[in-house]
Amino acid sequence: MYSSWFARMDLESVQSESVHLSVPTRFLKSWIQTHYSDRVLSCWQAEMPQVHRVDLTVRTAMRCASPAKDAPVAAEPRRDDGRAAPELRATAIAPVSATHEALGGSPLDPRLTFGSFVIGRSNTLAHAAARQVAEGRRGDPVMFNPLYIHSGVGLGKTHLLQAVTWAGNSGTERKVLYLTAEKFMYGFVAALKSQTALAFKEALRGIDVLVIDDLQFLQGKTTQAEFCHTLNALIDAGRQVVIAADRPPSDLESLDERVRSRLAGGLVVEMASLGEDLRLGILKSRVTAARAHHASFDVPLPVLEYLARTITHNGRDLEGAINRLLAHSKLNAQPVTLEMAEREIRDLVRPQEPKRIKIEDIQRVVARQYNVSRSDLLSSRRTANVVRPRQVAMYLAKTLTLRSLPEIGRRFGGRDHTTVLHAVRKIEGLVAKDTALSDEVELLKRQLQE
Ligand SMILES: Nc1ncnc2c1ncn2[C@@H]1O[C@H](COP(=O)(O)OP(=O)(O)OP(=O)(O)O)[C@@H](O)[C@H]1O
Numbered sequence: 405m406y407s408s409w410f411a412r413m414d415l416e417s418v419q420s421e422s423v424h425l426s427v428p429t430r431f432l433k434s435w436i437q438t439h440y441s442d443r444v445l446s447c448w449q450a451e452m453p454q455v456h457r458v459d460l461t462v463r464t465a466m467r468c469a470s471p472a473k474d475a476p477v478a479a480e481p482r483r484d485d486g487r488a489a490p491e492l493r494a495t496a497i498a499p500v501s502a503t504h505e506a507l508g509g510s511p512l513d514p515r516l517t518f519g520s521f522v523i524g525r526s527n528t529l530a531h532a533a534a535r536q537v538a539e540g541r542r543g544d545p546v547m548f549n550p551l552y553i554h555s556g557v558g559l560g561k562t563h564l565l566q567a568v569t570w571a572g573n574s575g576t577e578r579k580v581l582y583l584t585a586e587k588f589m590y591g592f593v594a595a596l597k598s599q600t601a602l603a604f605k606e607a608l609r610g611i612d613v614l615v616i617d618d619l620q621f622l623q624g625k626t627t628q629a630e631f632c633h634t635l636n637a638l639i640d641a642g643r644q645v646v647i648a649a650d651r652p653p654s655d656l657e658s659l660d661e662r663v664r665s666r667l668a669g670g671l672v673v674e675m676a677s678l679g680e681d682l683r684l685g686i687l688k689s690r691v692t693a694a695r696a697h698h699a700s701f702d703v704p705l706p707v708l709e710y711l712a713r714t715i716t717h718n719g720r721d722l723e724g725a726i727n728r729l730l731a732h733s734k735l736n737a738q739p740v741t742l743e744m745a746e747r748e749i750r751d752l753v754r755p756q757e758p759k760r761i762k763i764e765d766i767q768r769v770v771a772r773q774y775n776v777s778r779s780d781l782l783s784s785r786r787t788a789n790v791v792r793p794r795q796v797a798m799y800l801a802k803t804l805t806l807r808s809l810p811e812i813g814r815r816f817g818g819r820d821h822t823t824v825l826h827a828v829r830k831i832e833g834l835v836a837k838d839t840a841l842s843d844e845v846e847l848l849k850r851q852l853q854e
Contacts, residue, residue: 409436412640414463422457423448428640433462435665509569510587510617515693516566522689524682527560530673534564537644538571542578542612548671550635550645554652555675556760558718561648565615568646578612585622592627605630609637612644619649619667620656632663645670657811678719684712686719690726701730707745714753725749761804761852763815769851770797773844782817796845798824799831804852 409432416424425444427433436444437460448455518538523531530553537551553561565582572580583591595604608614614634622631638645649656652674653667678686687708694701703726715721728748729740738744771778774793781794794816801812802824809821809828816824835842 409440412636416461416463418452418455421454422459423452423455424459424461426461426463428463428642430462430669432640433460435669436460509581510584512566512569512582514570516563517570518567520689520693521560521563521567522682522685524679524685526676526679526682527564530555530560530564530675533671533673534568534646535571537613537646538568538580540578540613540644546639546642546644549639550647550667550670552653552667552670552672553646553648553675554650554672556677556718557650558720559675559678560719561650561675562617563719565617565646565648568613569615572613579610580613580615581608581611582615582617584617585619588616588631589622589624589627592630596626605634608634609641611638613646614638614643615646617648619647620651623658628660628663632660632666635663635666639666639670657808677716680712680716683715683722684708686722687711687726690723694726694730698730698734701733701740703729703740703745704742707740707742710742710745711749715749717752721752725752763801763805763807763812765852766797766800766804767816769848770800773848784817795827795831796848798827800845800848800852802828804849 412428412432413436414426416426418424427436441458441460445455445458448458518531518535521527521531533548533551534553536547540546553564555561569580569582572578591604592601595601622628635645647667652672653659653664656664656667659667687703691701691703691708707729711722711725715725725745725748729745732738732744732748733740767778767781770793771781774789774796776790776793780790781797783790798812798816801807801815802809805812807815809824813819813821813824831841831845835845
């Protein structure tokens with residue numbers, strides 16, 4: 405705890421009755437103020453009884469500006485509208501990739517650049533934040549740290565993170581390292597085994613931007629602790645950290661509470677599912693990319709519109725659909741028609757995925773139904789008018805979400821998992837014999853699933 409919260413605290417000055425301390429980030433400042441201000445003051449008073457106040461401020465965390473300040477950061481040529489030109493120049497790919505590999509990063513796909521990333525309503529903010537990070541220069545103040553992007557499967561997280569890496573590494577000034585969480589774990593475990601863990605840590609801390617993909621796969625206490633230290637060390641030194649995962653930080657159940665709050669302390673951006681316009685844009689850009697190698701390949705607009713309307717799931721299925729049409733038209737030497745498209749992509753058209761229900765939604769809907777407040781549900785009050793709605797809400801949380809009993813307990817005011825289990829069993833039993841309650845629960849389920 406000391407090294408997480410206090411190791412980077414500095415003493416700025418001591419006046420007669422007050423002490424001035426500083427920490428490198430706003431997050432650390434607010435955490436220490438909320439959780440430790442009284443203890444810090446009493447520690448001072450034990451040494452210097454005349455001290456009555458401890459002031460805590462954020463000191464600017466900047467690295468020394470590099471002499472190569474004017475060097476261009478992104479090799480991607482820009483259009484008037486500020487977007488990058490369609491493809492990263494082929495000549496830029498080899499050296500960037502080589503630099504990245506020399507740093508021990510995970511492999512990069514040369515197609516995943518800002519140029520090929522299509523912007524739509526669901527990803528505008530994530531894209532703008534990623535772009536800002538990629539264009540930052542060594543020594544610039546870091547605006548949001550960490551930048552945390554989350555979304556469901558196949559909605560463009562990896563694409564965006566790799567785009568940051570390509571663009572960031574295309575200048576000579578900064579080193580951007582892209583690692584999947586698995587590669588991070590593997591790197592750390594291998595370093596421990598070969599007793600080079602120190603060198604591994606130093607190498608990580610020597611980079612300007614650390615990009616970690618699929619954080620939900622980070623496992624193991626030691627690796628997590630190491631990840632936490634790396635995160636703290638990088639952020640405190642004014643370096644940028646970018647993270648992607650399939651859920652928000654608060655839902656990363658296997659991670660330590662401190663890591664979760666640190667992750668939530670930067671900018672957290674959700675990318676929602678791809679809208680129809682965005683799907684059409686992605687399909688068009690895929691066709692354009694395919695035509696670079698297969699000039700005769702053409703997909704009429706009505707076919708693209710049909711695909712955008714029917715393949716709603718994720719970007720990977722859109723890519724798969726274009727690949728199939730390409731393969732079919734090449735192998736059979738036939739033009740792409742609507743009929744052929746319908747036949748080829750039949751299995752990619754999936755039924756609508758059930759809506760992902762959040763525990764907060766359940767608490768809100770149940771509180772409204774029973775005319776209590778959400779804080780009543782989370783409180784320790786045990787009056788009948790609160791106990792039953794709370795049990796119903798816990799029951800719904802267990803049946804409508806994938807959350808575990810301990811996680812549900814935590815989200816209901818820090819209750820034990822046995823309390824949740826008791827509530828679930830109680831409502832299950834009542835629903836079986838009490839039709840009024842059974843109807844009520846059914847109604848709540850419907851409201852939540854709408
Ligand atoms: N906005 C977009 N513009 C262009 N391509 C996109 C976009 N969003 C997704 N894609 C494409 O969809 C496919 C899946 O995207 P990606 O691998 O980035 O998803 P992900 O969110 O990282 O998925 P996972 O959760 O499985 O890691 C890729 O081929 C990607 O290029």
